[in-house]
Amino acid sequence: MTSGYNFAYLDENTKRMLRRGLLKAIAIPGHQVPFASREMPLAHGWGTGGIQVTAAVLGEHDVLKVIDQGSDDTTNAVNIRQFFARTAGVATTTRTREATVIQTRHRIPEAPLKAGQILVYQVPQPEPLYRLEPRRAETLTLHAFAEYGLMNVKLYEDLARWGRVETAYDYPVRVDGRYVMAPSPIPAFDNPKMHRMPALQLFGAGREKRLYAIPPYTDVHSLDFEDHPFEVHLQGQACALCGCTTSFLDETVQAEGEVLWTCSDSDWCREQQEGLAL
Amino acid sequence: MTSIEPLLQVRALGHRFPSVRGGPWAVCDASFELFAGEVVAIVGESGSGKSTLLNAVGARLRPLAGQVLYRTAAGAWVDVHAAPERQRRELARSEWGFVEQAAADGLRLNVSAGANIGERLMGRGDRHYGRLRATAADWMQRVELDPARIDDAPRAFSGGMRQRLQIARNLVTQPRLVLMDEPTSGLDVSVQARLLDLIRHLSQRLHLCALIVTHDLGVARLLAQRTLVMHEGRIVEQGLTDRVLDDPQHPYTQLLVSSVVAP
Numbered sequence: 058m059t060s061g062y063n064f065a066y067l068d069e070n071t072k073r074m075l076r077r078g079l080l081k082a083i084a085i086p087g088h089q090v091p092f093a094s095r096e097m098p099l100a101h102g103w104g105t106g107g108i109q110v111t112a113a114v115l116g117e118h119d120v121l122k123v124i125d126q127g128s129d130d131t132t133n134a135v136n137i138r139q140f141f142a143r144t145a146g147v148a149t150t151t152r153t154r155e156a157t158v159i160q161t162r163h164r165i166p167e168a169p170l171k172a173g174q175i176l177v178y179q180v181p182q183p184e185p186l187y188r189l190e191p192r193r194a195e196t197l198t199l200h201a202f203a204e205y206g207l208m209n210v211k212l213y214e215d216l217a218r219w220g221r222v223e224t225a226y227d228y229p230v231r232v233d234g235r236y237v238m239a240p241s242p243i244p245a246f247d248n249p250k251m252h253r254m255p256a257l258q259l260f261g262a263g264r265e266k267r268l269y270a271i272p273p274y275t276d277v278h279s280l281d282f283e284d285h286p287f288e289v290h291l292q293g294q295a296c297a298l299c300g301c302t303t304s305f306l307d308e309t310v311q312a313e314g315e316v317l318w319t320c321s322d323s324d325w326c327r328e329q330q331e332g333l334a335l
Numbered sequence: 336m337t338s339i340e341p342l343l344q345v346r347a348l349g350h351r352f353p354s355v356r357g358g359p360w361a362v363c364d365a366s367f368e369l370f371a372g373e374v375v376a377i378v379g380e381s382g383s384g385k386s387t388l389l390n391a392v393g394a395r396l397r398p399l400a401g402q403v404l405y406r407t408a409a410g411a412w413v414d415v416h417a418a419p420e421r422q423r424r425e426l427a428r429s430e431w432g433f434v435e436q437a438a439a440d441g442l443r444l445n446v447s448a449g450a451n452i453g454e455r456l457m458g459r460g461d462r463h464y465g466r467l468r469a470t471a472a473d474w475m476q477r478v479e480l481d482p483a484r485i486d487d488a489p490r491a492f493s494g495g496m497r498q499r500l501q502i503a504r505n506l507v508t509q510p511r512l513v514l515m516d517e518p519t520s521g522l523d524v525s526v527q528a529r530l531l532d533l534i535r536h537l538s539q540r541l542h543l544c545a546l547i548v549t550h551d552l553g554v555a556r557l558l559a560q561r562t563l564v565m566h567e568g569r570i571v572e573q574g575l576t577d578r579v580l581d582d583p584q585h586p587y588t589q590l591l592v593s594s595v596v597a598p
Contacts, residue, residue, distance in 0.1 A: 189443075202421050204428075206458025210443070213450045213457070216464055217486050282464040 058146035065112040065145040071095055075113035075268070079259060082270035087232030088200070089183050094266040104137060104162060105263030107179030111160045114175055114259065115141065120148045122156035127164035127305070127321035134162075153324050163226070165247040167304045167325035170256035172273060178241045180262035183269060185229045185239040205237050208280055216285060228287075230277050237280070238269060246289050246305045251277040294318040299329030340406065341368040342512060342544050343392070348401030350387055361387040362398070363568040371511065374538050374545045376555035376576065378591070379565035385548040386516055388565070392546065393433050393514045394423045405430075408511060428458055432505030432513040436520060438497035441504070442489045448475065448500055449485040455508045474503040478533060495526035499533065506537065513538075515547045519554060531557050552595055556580055564588045 063069065071093075078092040097105040115121065121141050125134040129151040137160060138149050150156050153168040160177040170176060186196045189207045199207065208229055215223045222228075228245035232238050240251060241260060251258065251271060258271040271277060281287040295302045297317050304325055306318045320326035348365040351358060362384040369375055377385045390396040392403055394415050403415040408430060415423060427433070435441035442451050452471040453461075461467055472482040478499040489497050498518060505513060518534065519527040535558055538545050549555055555562045555576055562579045564572040566587040572579060583589045 198420075198424075202424060204424070204458060206454055206456075206460075209457040209462065210446055210450045210454050213453055213464065213467065214446050217447055217449055217468075281462075283462045284465050 059143045062144045064117075065115045065141065065147075066097075067095065067109065067112045071109075072113045075109055078268045079110065079113065079270060082259070082268045083257070083272050085236070086271055086275050087230075087236030087238040087269060089267040089269045091266055092268050094263045097263065098140075099136070101264035102181060103133060104160070104179040106261030106265075106267075107160050107162070107177050107263075108137060108140070108261075109263060110177045110259050110261035110268065111137075111141065111158060112145075114177070115145055115147060115158060117145075117147065119157045120150050120155055122150050122153065122159045122324075123161075124159065124164060124166065124322075124324075125162045126307075127166070127325075128323045130323060151324055151327075153322075161243075163242050163244075164305070164321060165243055165250045167320070167322040168328065169250075170254060172255040174256040176254075176256050176258045178243075178258065178260045180239070180241040180260045180267070181264070182227075183239055183260065183262040183265050183267040185227075185237050200236060203235065205231075205280075208237055209282070212280060212282065216282070222281070222285065222287070229280050231280060232271055232277055233275050234278075238271075244305055245279070245287075248277070248279045248287070249289060253277075292318070296320045296326060296329070299326045301326070301329045304329075342371045342406055343369040344402075344404040345392060346402045346404070348388065348391055348398050348403065350391055350396065350398040350400070360384075360568045362391065365401070365565075365568075365570050367563060367570065367573060369512070369544050369546060371544050372538075372542045373561065374535075374543075374547065374559045376559035376562045377546065377548045377565060378550065378552060378555050378562055380550065380591070383565040384568040385550075385565055389514050389516055389546065389548050393431065394427060395433070405512070428455055429508050430511050432508075432510040434498075434501055434505055434513065434515040434518050436517040438489070438494065438501045441501045442497060444489050447486045447488055448480070448492070451489060451500060451504050452507050455504065459508060470507065474507050475500075477537070478503045479529075493526075495522050495530060498522065498530060502534070502537070506541065506543075509541065511544060513543055513545045515545060517549055518547065519549070520551070534558060552580060552592065564591065 074093060078090045082090045097108050123134045123138040125131040141147055142149050153166040158175045162179045184196055186207060189211055190196050212222050226244050227239055227242045228248055230238055230240050253274050255273050257273055260269045279287040292306050294306055296306060296319050298319050301320055304320045307321045309317045311317055345365060345367050348362055349360055350362045351360045365388055379385050391398040397416055405413050405415050407413055449468060449471040452474050453467040456467055472485055475482045480496060480499055489500055519530050559576045562576040563570050572585040572588045580592055583592050
């Protein structure tokens with residue numbers, strides 16, 4: 058552990074500010090709570106929001122896992138994991154089932170999460186309405202009065218243009234029947250996993266300075282139309298490494314031009330290969 | 336048939352813009368009533384307070400003095416500016432419509448015509464794509480737009496077509512009161528004539544109450560049963576349109592009527 062830093066890099070007052078924001082966020086599921094985002098030793102857009110949330114909730118005995126696009130081995134994941142190993146001295150793991158805190162970018166792990174685990178999302182744009190209504194003051198009003206007709210305008214546009222909802226990631230959800238929320242750029246494939254998840258889900262947007270949360274066992278529904286209900290599309294392939302057909306797959310073009318489909322969740326793939334799946 | 340009870344009462348409405356310190360009242364002591372099914376025009380020169388009055392009636396601007404009372408579809412009277420914001424917004428997107436002078440201000444230019452028409456319905460909670468689309472196509476037909484262009488963005492529409500689209504977008508929830516701010520200015524005369532025809536036709540068929548701001552006396556003559564004349568923030572004369580325009584009583588109205596350039 059590197060000396061000269063407070064536990065988990067941020068000072069205690071900053072962490073207290075973050076925890077207060079998080080408590081409010083958990084009390085009002087899906088509602089965006091502003092917070093005083095700090096400069097972190099990495100650029101905005103690389104997970105400064107997620108890092109700050111993780112720093113605020115991390116305890117001495119926690120076991121941290123960090124994934125980026127489902128993988129433990131990408132630059133972002135490796136660096137953030139090392140960052141906390143050095144500044145907090147906490148144990149780290151790549152195993153979903155053994156972690157107590159999982160920071161993620163763009164995926165929810167395939168292995169079902171349990172009560173007691175915390176999933177921390179890195180969020181680039183917390184405002185689900187921002188592409189439709191650029192005025193922040195106006196979106197606040199729309200959220201306050203639950204005027205979400207605009208959100209369906211976006212889905213309508215997809216249906217009119219493509220015959221199906223083409224929003225494949227950051228697919229808007231309604232939390233606990235009240236707030237419409239951006240689930241961060243996870244694939245729509247992962248949306249159903251948020252519904253009544255036993256783990257606590259925390260969201261941090263560092264550049265946009267917003268926190269929000271979904272408490273355990275909360276209803277999360279993807280927006281849709283009555284005659285075009287939300288559905289998840291499997292990619293119709295099997296993982297080339299473990300043979301799994303139900304996980305979210307990455308499509309990789311090989312040097313010879315062949316296409317390789319593999320599990321995006323590297324820990325899930327390992328479990329499948331080792332025959333550990335429950 | 337107009338019912339005896341008015342739809343809207345404006346009482347001693349006054350407004351002055353705080354940025355103009357000690358300046359004149361933009362609208363002063365304006366009182367009038369609107370009844371279901373009638374079209375009323377507000378005429379006057381630029382700066383006479385027409386649009387300010389319209390915005391205050393439409394709850395887009397909080398007036399410094401006076402009241403706007405509206406009788407809802409349920410029959411209850413609402414003091415518009417004293418009502419909670421939630422209720423005001425709900426009225427504005429269900430029972431009222433507002434047609435802007437520039438269609439670009441009243442439309443979402445980056446979403447298709449169909450979505451523009453469907454937005455108020457989706458805001459009301461309609462979640463059936465097939466029905467939304469059918470309604471949008473129906474309304475395009477009613478405002479004489481080609482329903483085949485339902486998926487085109489309003490950017491690809493001409494000025495007159497955008498204005499028609501804006502009207503369809505407002506009327507789709509069948510509002511009882513529509514406020515229009517110079518709906519035909521900026522359009523050439525032949526397009527203007529067809530649009531006026533459409534507005535007259537729709538207001539009659541839907542039994543709409545419309546309040547139209549215009550500087551064009553011809554528009555008032557063609558559309559409105561009654562006309563209010565504004566001058567320096569005050570309503571100087573009001574009455575049946577034909578009476579006001581053919582036999583103006585107030586010196587300003589006389590000046591206004593005599594200034595019309597006849598082709």
